[in-house]
Amino acid sequence: MLNSYIYFGLASLASSALAQSSNAATYTNPILDGVGADPWVIKDGNIYYMTYTTSTNITILRSNSLTDWNNADAALAFAPPYGFPYSTDLWAPELHKIDGKWLIIFTADPNYDSPPPEIDAFCPFNCPAVYHRMFVLEGSGSDPFTSNYTMKGELNTFDQFAIDGTYFQHSSGLYHVYSCWYDAFSSWPAMLCITRLDDPWTVASNVTERQVISAPTNPWEQTPYGRAVNHRLASNEGPQQLTNKKTNQTFIIYSAARSDNRNYCLGQLELIGNDPMNPQDWRKNNDGCVFYQNPLEHAYGVGHASFTTSPDGSEDWIVYHGLETTSPGWGGRTIRTQKFTWNEDGSPKFPRPGYGPYAVPSGQNASMGMY
Ligand SMILES: *[C@@H]1O[C@H](CO)[C@@H](O)[C@H](O)[C@H]1NC(C)=O
Ligand SMILES: *[C@@H]1O[C@H](CO)[C@@H](O)[C@H](O)[C@H]1NC(C)=O
Ligand SMILES: *[C@@H]1O[C@H](CO)[C@@H](O)[C@H](O)[C@H]1NC(C)=O
Ligand SMILES: *[C@@H]1O[C@H](CO)[C@@H](O)[C@H](O)[C@H]1NC(C)=O
Ligand SMILES: *[C@@H]1O[C@H](CO)[C@@H](O)[C@H](O)[C@H]1NC(C)=O
16 A cells, blocks of 8 residues: 655745735635646645545645645645556545544546446446445544555445545434445436445445435436436536534535536535435425526536635635536636625525635735745
């Protein structure tokens, strides 16, 4: 197992550009130059950490500023050797702190997941993701940036497709919520499944106890919109827990439709009962996307979000990816952030996506130096 980390020598180029951006009262999107997808941001103390999909490894970025990642420090957390079930297509890594331990949960597959024809033949549609699974790394120390990460194993998804897994924390315990299929070969729809965990890498539920808490049944969750023919490309994925700290309402904000085109958007589930394993305890917002494309500002395909706060903790912020034109597909995604607020009913009130300039997060100011 490869547990090394390295620092990238970005610090020296950083200082002058950084001083400028930190002094500014505004910022613009994207917040990281170049292609970036599936961003995950977590704030620990006064420091923000970001992970996102690089496909080949898991890199942690570290910044004092939520709105400027071009000058961030970077550390390699994990680069898998060849020949393991998690060697290729490392997607959507998330860095969580659970019971004082740092954990990375991520998607991967053994060998660029191109199933041989005799496996593909079982699928009703072409099914290139048939071997995608979820894995967990544990950090060695209290600092996620300098920790060494060791493989704790695969999260049991019953030898079925699993991507974009996240942890859902509840008073009744810890859960794994991920994008799943009905069975090993169904290909689509991609839904949201939940299982109960004994610890961050040990699944307690068996396959019959696993529950589907959302399926892409609405026209806006299908591609093209309202697709009548079959479930090809209809997806629920990228689930994220979001709690309203004023009301204690708990939501899962997920991505719907298809990640390579303009219709990708965010949908919303709310836990209205006490048992996350009971599908009836989840209420889905069937009215439409809660965050979606804004053609007037050429912001398309906005999704795969995570949530954090301003440096002073007074504001809530969404970090997501999006496209600048309608046609670039996966290779055109960039990482953005915006402030959001809350509706009267306690649900999140997301802004219209765009590029700014927007006011920087509250408490982000000139005194914030870089490493
Ligand atoms: C991690 O992956 C990215 C994207 O493939 C690559 O640019 C970067 O060099 C890799 N980092 C290391 C340390 O291998
Ligand atoms: C990571 O591993 C290196 C090499 O074994 C060791 O020197 C270092 O102390 C470890 N760091 C942490 C935070 O565990
Ligand atoms: C799953 O667990 C339930 C409850 O413990 C049990 O009744 C059922 O037989 C188990 N199913 C399988 C497939 O193991
Ligand atoms: C939210 O939960 C906390 C901790 O259990 C509790 O102290 C608080 O009163 C709750 N707030 C509301 C509005 O229910
Ligand atoms: C921002 O500036 C204010 C007033 O100068 C200061 O009190 C605060 O600590 C600063 N915030 C940070 C995160 O540096």
